[in-house]
Amino acid sequence: MRFISTRTHGVLDCLSGLLILGSPWIFDFDEQVYPPHVIFGMLEIGAGLFTERVPYRHGEHHRGDIRGAH
Template sequence: MKVISSKAHGVMDYIIGIALVAAPWLFQFARGGAETWVPVILGIVVIVMALFTDYELGVFKITPMSTHLWIDGVLGVFLLLSPWIFGFWGFVLWPHVIVGILMAGVSLMTETTTVHIRVT
């Protein structure tokens, strides 16, 4: 069931993107390795992708919403698995796992249609 509007998803994109960039320092797991740079890079990707998505909060409106959601899902699964992929699961685990599950879940629950209001 798709219960999240594309506009609400847009708000979440910007919030999650900023939170991912700040997370290593907010939650004090910044050591300069993959545990730090995976969320920072993914946060930047989420923000840039939001800017280029064809939805209410997109600026350039190039990427279709369905493509955006597919990429969000892939990024979420990658973030979820990153502690094991890069071997930092013994140092930090839960921020990556929780936000990864959130990203993947939100991508599955978001409407693919957007509302475009034309001002004349």
């Protein structure tokens, strides 16, 4: 089932990544630990930015697919 669009999912990934990345400073625990939050926050933002927004269906080709170009 599809409840939200892929674009919306990417935006939510980026927003949650920002929250994770900034949480040590937002919630004032940066003196105890912050590197894991920065790393995983950046990974989450990257996932939101670089995830393919057009679903791949077997047998179909989309823009930029060199396998379908002859």
